[in-house]
Amino acid sequence: MRTPGVVHHGTLRRRAAYRRALRTAGELLVTVGAVLLLLVVHQLWWTNRQAREGAERRVEALEREWRRPAPDVTAAPDPGEDRPQGAGAGAGTARADPGGRTGTARRSPGEQPRRSxxxxxxxxxxxxxxxxxxxxxxxxVAEGIGKRDVLDRGYAGHYPRTAQPGRPGNFALAGHRNTHGEPFRHLDRLKRGDTVEVETRTAAYVYAVDRTLPQTAARDVGVVRPVPRSAVHPSYGYSEPGYYLTLTTCTPEYTSKYRLVVWGRLRSVRPR
Structure with missing residues (x-):
């Protein structure tokens, strides 16, 4: 007859410890997976929702501010302003005013002070x-391209030291392609001739999409120069002064390795 095997207490303790380790590891993996899922949901859904709602409210606030009568303030002409040539009817009558006129009138919460x-x-x-x-x-559209105070709010950010809308030179903007409202998510869908409108208190500037640079280095500063031309791909860009619009965003999607660039030219100016 075969003698039944004897299992020592040490062996039982090792098996129990092994089972506990497996159970603990499984619980940790489930927890980590849940945390990662929550982070993905936060980045891809919640930040988009927050940014889009905030951007919509800001657009509404700007429109309310612009509908209010401007105070009667005599402002000196801006010596740096030139009139666009060949930009359509009314091009010589509208001022490229980035924010309006100064004044002491009361304003609603969240509205920006008026500027000359x-x-x-x-x-x-x-x-x-x-x-x-x-x-x-x-x-x-907000001044600057900082993430926290501009881009992460779902705004298009204006590159500092580039032209203002309707002015000679290059009015250059950046925007997120993914998360935080992702306003430039489908920038690659723009085609030659598509219109892009930039409204300020005093005028609406209509640009027509002219050229697209599908991919360039993140540090290709040539694309936002007054006469935009890629320093990495010199065949993309312009060679003469004009009234340009530049839109930039990250590419490929969900990365920030390269930049996608869309250029346009000023087509017309419509006084408000």
């Missing part, structure tokens, strides 16, 4: 509205 026509926006002020019909896009 020649004054540049301050800080991360939202002072214009960008509309792209093909993309069903309508978002505020």
């Amino acid at each position: 026509p020649g004054e540049r926006p301050r800080g991360s002020d939202a002072y214009a509205v960008l509309t792209v019909p093909r993309l069903s896009l309508r978002v505020p």
Whole structure:
């Protein structure tokens, strides 16, 4: 007859410890997976919802502010302003005012103080509205390209030291392609001839999409120069002064390795 095997207490303890370790590891993996899922949901859904709602409210606030009668303030002409040539009817009558006129009138909560026509926006002020019909896009334009105070709010950010809308040179904007409202998510869908409108208190500037640079280095500063031309791909860009619009965003999607660039030219100016 075979003698039944004897299992020592040490062996039982090792098996129990092994089972506990497996159970603990499984619980940790489930917890980590749940946390990662929550982070993905937060980045891809919640930040988009928050940013889009905030951007919509800011657009509405700007429009309410612009509908209010401007105070009777005599402002000196802006010596740096030139009139666009060949930009359509009314091109010589509209001022490229980034934020309006100065005044002491009371303003609603969240509205920006009014500025004189020649004054540049301050800080991360939202002072214009960008509309792209093909993309069903309508978002505020704010000064600067900082993530926390501009881009992560779902705004289009104006590159400092580039031209203002309707002015000679290059009016250059940046926007997120993914998360935080992702206003430039489908920038690659724009085609030659598509319109892009930039509204300020005093005028609406209509640009027509002209050229696209599908991919360039993140540090390709040539694309936002007054006469935009890629320093990495010199065959993309322009060689003569003009009234340009530049839209930039990250590419490929969900990365920030390269930049996608869309250029346009000023087509017309419509006084408000």
